[in-house]
Amino acid sequence: MSFSRPYTWLTFSVCLLLLTLVSCRGKSAEERTTPVQVLLTEAQGLSRLELATSELRTTLTLDPKKDGLFGWKRLLGTRETTIEIVSQASAYCDLSRLTASMVHQRNDSVLDLVLPPIEVLREMESIHRVVQREADPMRSRLTENEIEEILRKQEAKVTRFLDESLQRIRPQLLLDARRSAEAKLGSMLRELGVTVHVSLSPSDEAESLRNPSYTPTPSS
Known part of the structure; x- marks a missing residue:
């Protein structure tokens, strides 16, 4: 005992x-902590992220049409000036809108993620211009003030052409944004041996496959 x-x-x-x-x-x-939770936490912390950029270019021909009485100065040539207006378009994604329903674990090593809608914007502050062809040699060149005045009068036309350029490159910007997001989000889980496959939202996916039916035409 x-x-x-x-x-x-x-x-x-x-x-x-x-x-x-x-x-x-x-x-x-x-x-x-699961890979899904890690990805959600890290991605949501990025908030509004710029994923892709592209240049917008449109060509305009400016003519003040000040050719003297009965247009006699036209005999010496024209003051037509061709300029190229260059601006930038950017694709943003607000990853703070990412939810658990947008991330699915396919298996131990692969996650599938659907992005929130991509926002494609034309950056107004990045606009600049390049003179491609100046007035004929016998005529005076347009001054900066004259160019500015003509552009102000044609502001609606310039805006329309830039918007057309934006629509033309939008599908490619969406594809670039998806690739960029996949690279950025994939790096977050690389050390865990997990691959992230990123897809666009259904509406963005459909638009990324769109083949634009027009190309912006220069004004005359």
């Missing part, structure tokens, strides 16, 4: 230790 008590306590201690280990292991499994 003298050996039974220590044996009983030893058995009890071992059982208690095993129960503690099982409890801790179960708790650890419950609290383990």
Whole structure:
């Protein structure tokens, strides 16, 4: 009987230790962060992210049509000046709108993510112009003030041509944005051995496959 008590306590201690280990292991499994949770947390922290940019170019021919009485100065040539207006378009994605329903774990090593809608904007502050062809040699060149005045009068036309350029490159910008997002988001889980496949939202996916039916035409 003298050996039974220590044996009983030893058995009890071992059982208690095993129960503690099982409890801790179960708790650890419950609290383990999944790749989906990691991706959601990291991506949402990026908020509104610029994913792609592209130049917008449109050509305009400017003519003040100040050719003297009965247009006699036309005999010496014209003051027509061709300029190229260059601006920038950017594709943004607000990743703070990403939700758990947009991320699916295909298997242990692959996640599928659908992006929130992409916002494609023309950057107004980046507009500049390049003179491609100046007035004929016998006529005076347009001054900067004259160019500015003509552009102000044709502002609606310039805006329309730039918007057409934006629509023309929009499908490619969406594709570039998807690739950029896949690279950025994939780097977050590379150390975990997880690959992220990124898709556009259904509406953006459809637009990215669109073949524009027109090309912006220069004004005359």
